[in-house]
Amino acid sequence: MSRSASLLRITIAYVIAIAAGLAWLVWGPDTGQLWLDGLIADLVATLVIFAASRMHGNSSFYDAYWSVIPPLLAFYWWVAADAGVNDTRWWLMMAVLLAWAIRLTANWVRTFPGMHHEDWRYAVVRGRAGRFGIVADLMGIHVFPTLQVFAGLVPVYVVATRAGEPLGLLDIVAFVVGVAALALETVADLQMHRFIATRRPGQVMQSGVWSWSRHPNYVGECGIWLAMGLFGLAAWPGAWWVFVGTAAMLAMFLLVSIPLMEQRSLERRPEYRDVVQRVSLFLPRPPKKNDPSLSRT
Template identity: 55%
Template sequence: MSKGASLARVGLVYAVALAAATAWLVLGPDTGRLWLDALLADLVATVVVFGFSRYFGNSSCYDAYWSVLPPYLAAYWWLASDTPGVDDARSALLLIVVAVWAIRLTGNWIHDWPGMHHEDWRYPMLRDGAGRWGVAVDFSGIHLVPTLIVFGALVPAWAVLDRPGGSLNWLDAVALVVGLGAPVLQFVADAQMRAVIRERQPGQAMHRGLWAWSRHPNYFGEVSFWFALSFFAIAGSPGDAWWLLIGPVVMLLMFEFASIPMMDQRSLERRPSYQQIIDTTPRLILLPPGTFRSRQRGARVATGAS
């Protein structure tokens, strides 16, 4: 199947999923809470995508859902909210940040996904490792859990769009810079990776540009985006910072303890020289080349290690 035909199929999947979510929001029971209505609609759409994933035998049908649903839900909250005191300027800035992020990430997926013959390498590994529980793991681990993590990280957007908040302040400026800088950083990191892939030799590890500052600069950009949404919400309601940060922190933990270890292990298996990069390059946060190694050396000296 050609890439164009594959993208058309996935486009149909999302059209049906969004139609189901919209039908739930319009015709389903009204809980009186926009965040809960959105969560239920999100789950309905996730089940639809899962059904298509099983039908096509490819769970990568879900991949772009990560970046397609947030702007849909943010637009719903913005249009449906009638809460007095919502700051329109902050709402507009947040919607711009979400739109830029979603366009970049979805466009990146469209550019890189080869088509229906390709499935993310992690999905068969998870299903096969579960044995007879493979279908359950497919639904829960590959579809449901990511949906819940993304929704939790998107809750600060709901807080901005459907709750009263104070006027714009310096933290909104920080949120805007971080929120727009994150997809730019990801765009540059992805472009640098593609350039190396076109010319590198088998087994050669990537350690140029932003990838010399971090082993996963694209992940750093992704996490930064979700924290930017929390910064917008905290700017409007500083007293709620304790729960507005839960979503992005969970997102950070997912990358730290699931995505990064899996990617590092795969790189080690395919590129033995990657161990040197692990030893000298931070796993997520960006630091100038040489800084991480110096810190390790300092830690060994401090503990008396040779």
């Protein structure tokens, strides 16, 4: 299947998924809680994408869900809560969230080669589950990330439903953090794209922001969710629980995504051992100088 045909099928699946979620919100039972209505609609849409993934034998149908759904949920909450259109905090937060969603979705579209490609991590997840592969596909690849992102959106819900709180310094800090995180992700992706286009077999990326962190794109991603948490705290001072989603995101990257990436890089690229010795795993810092005593084995 061609790349354009693959993207068309994925787009159709997303239109159906969003329509299914919207149908639940319009005609489904009213729980009386905006956040719960949003969660149920989110899960309904996720099940549609899961069905499309199984029909096409490719769980990468879900990849764009991470960035497509958050702005839609945010605007649903904002409209349903009848928040004020002049709420500066809301628009500052949405500027960051929308820019993040557009950038991440566009980056996925740009790099998705077609239906023949599936994120290699999905096969690992299903393989480890053995005969329960379909359960791992549903829960680990589709439902769990949906719940993860939903947790990250808790502060967005707070801002959407508590419009009118005074704008303060924390809002400015949140906006700066969000813009900085977005800039880091963008630069990291652009540098990686250029590297991939010219790299030799086995070569490892270790220049630009990738010389300060082995996973700068994940640092930027966590920074986005930290910014959302700061906006939520600004809207509801003392509500420390708005950072639960931020903490969950950090834990997922540090305990699941990064270890998988590290193992794969070490297995496929011998040069990566040198990078591990010199470059920070996560938080950016100046790289260590080469130490002749630390030779590869």
